[in-house]
Amino acid sequence: MPNPVSSLAANQAELSLAERFAHTRALMESLVEPLSDADATVQSMEDASPAKWHLAHTTWFWETFLLREYGREYAGGAGGYRLYNEEWPFLFNSYYEAEGARISRFSRGMLSRPTLGEVLEWRAHVTRAMEALLDNRALSDLIALGIAHEQQHIELLLTDIKHALFQNPLGPAMWDADLAPASAPQTGEAGWHEHPGGIALIGDDENGFAFDNEGPRHRVLLEPFALADRLVTVGEWQEFIADGGYGTASLWLSDGLAWVRENAISAPLYWREDEHFTHTGWQTRDPNAPVTHISYFEADAFAAWAGARLPTEFEWEAIARGQDGEGLPQAHNAEAGNQLGKASPPLPSGGSHLFGDCWQFTRSAYLPYPGFRPAKGAVGEYNGKFMSGQCVLKGASCATVRGHSRASYRNFFYPHQRWQFTGLRLAKDL
The missing domain is CATH 1.20.120 (Four Helix Bundle (Hemerythrin (Met), subunit A))
Structure with a gap:
């Protein structure tokens, strides 16, 4: 079989x-x-x-x-x-x-x-x-x-x-390292997807399955902006650390600075020296791969350091509309396998695609769209009751099953959480 x-x-x-x-x-x-x-x-x-x-x-x-x-x-x-x-x-x-x-x-x-x-x-x-x-x-x-x-x-x-x-000091591997995908070549400075602004339609287009929090479809007004054409990389994050990013108070939101100090945060989760922990155990970090396992606080501080900002969920969706993750290489989803028929460990590999490496933080609060109504009964508890104090993330990750890579999809986490494959794509005003 x-x-x-x-x-x-x-x-x-x-x-x-x-x-x-x-x-x-x-x-x-x-x-x-x-x-x-x-x-x-x-x-x-x-x-x-x-x-x-x-x-x-x-x-x-x-x-x-x-x-x-x-x-x-x-x-x-x-x-x-x-x-x-x-x-x-x-x-x-x-x-x-x-x-x-x-x-x-x-x-x-x-x-x-x-x-x-x-x-x-x-x-x-x-x-x-x-x-x-x-x-x-x-x-x-x-x-x-x-x-x-x-x-x-x-x-x-x-x-x-x-x-x-x-948590195990032995750093046990779940899969062999030779099953992990290779990183994409470094592309130099990030390019930009520019958007002229104007009225954009946001939310589920009712052309297939969607969760209730993806609708109703509604209009938003966007100012001109640009979204980076790739994710922030490990190498760029190492520059942020070397420049004292975690210790520069002016870069951080107040709650973020308190979180950094209280928890002695000095790097993304799973980092030590020049290694990071993966499903294949401890491995040398690839500077060309997307950085991941960062919190909203860290993403926002890096964006400030880079002279940019986080996108809103509406800006991200406006750029991504009409795209999805179905055409990604096999390595970019939880269903990936290699020619041996074995499961492939999830690991962000980079590239110009919007979907499939890391969930990307936006600066949008997770709130109901205009006209949102939860379903009746127990299934109505699925999403709506969590619309408080969390941040919207877009784009799916290397651990996400195909079919969840769509422009309207709204993932959400609290700003300090980072055990998911969370990364960063910069935005800027035009």
């Missing part, structure tokens, strides 16, 4: 809903193959979750929102679908208040039971049960949401296990 990581279609729009469901389920399971039960159980911080929990939570999603409600067609038992284990929803609900009590977020790493093997058996059970619902056109929107939800957790699984392995 072909490895699902290397056999996925490049353009998910060409796949049926049932095929996308099957591929997504298989992809997540293939990514934990290198992990032991202990690897999959450990939780390194409250922002991150164990790999086993991601496998289980996405399965809970299908049980809770599809099978429990619509599983009357399921052939596995009279009267409809029965929960695989009635105690597990308490363990694997994330933040859905409407679904009742759950364990505290930082207790997820205490779940030595169920084992990884038991979770995988549950996944197989739920995947089989879902087959009876995948052709139900009345459920297609909810199934598409479930697929997108699991794809988001694939990225989180990859970034969370990286942070967990980083």
Whole structure:
């Protein structure tokens, strides 16, 4: 049987809903193959979750929102679908208040039971049960949401296990280093995509799946601006450090300076001397590769040092409109594989594309668009209730599943967070 990581279609729009469901389920399971039960159980911080929990939570999603409600067609038992284990929803609900009590977020790493093997058996059970619902056109929107939800957790699984392995003094590798993509050649000074300004249409164009926070589509007025044609590189960040960037108070927002001082921040996450930690263990940093694992505070300070600024989410989207990540090389997404059929570790490699290396900070607050209304019921908690105190990021990363690389996509994190593949693309006024 072909490895699902290397056999996925490049353009998910060409796949049926049932095929996308099957591929997504298989992809997540293939990514934990290198992990032991202990690897999959450990939780390194409250922002991150164990790999086993991601496998289980996405399965809970299908049980809770599809099978429990619509599983009357399921052939596995009279009267409809029965929960695989009635105690597990308490363990694997994330933040859905409407679904009742759950364990505290930082207790997820205490779940030595169920084992990884038991979770995988549950996944197989739920995947089989879902087959009876995948052709139900009345459920297609909810199934598409479930697929997108699991794809988001694939990225989180990859970034969370990286942070967990980083805590180990041995610096263990999840994949062999020879599977990592090569960096693009250095292109010298960044060029610029110039935009004349004017009225731009922003948000979901209703031409395919989108999350509710991507709409409604609305107009914004842009002043003339330019967006860099590549990401800030490791080499440029090293110049920022050498010039005393982390110690120059005038470059930093007040909250950022307090964060730097309180946490003794002097470099991006995962850096030491001339190395950085990756899914292939400790590796020498490539000055031509995009810098990543930076916070909003660091991105804003670098932009000030470089005599530029962060783009707004609307400026970024105006440049990116009509582009997406479907045409990226295989190395630029979580589904990448090499000729050996093995999974390829996520690692930004650089280039002129807008999508697929790092999530790029904007200076836009994560807020609802005009006319936004969350969906009714528990699924309405998916995005809307987090619209406070966070920053919008655009562009997808090397750990993002294809299909999430679109101009309207809005990722969001708090300004101090940097365990995701977060980078920086500069902007300037014209």
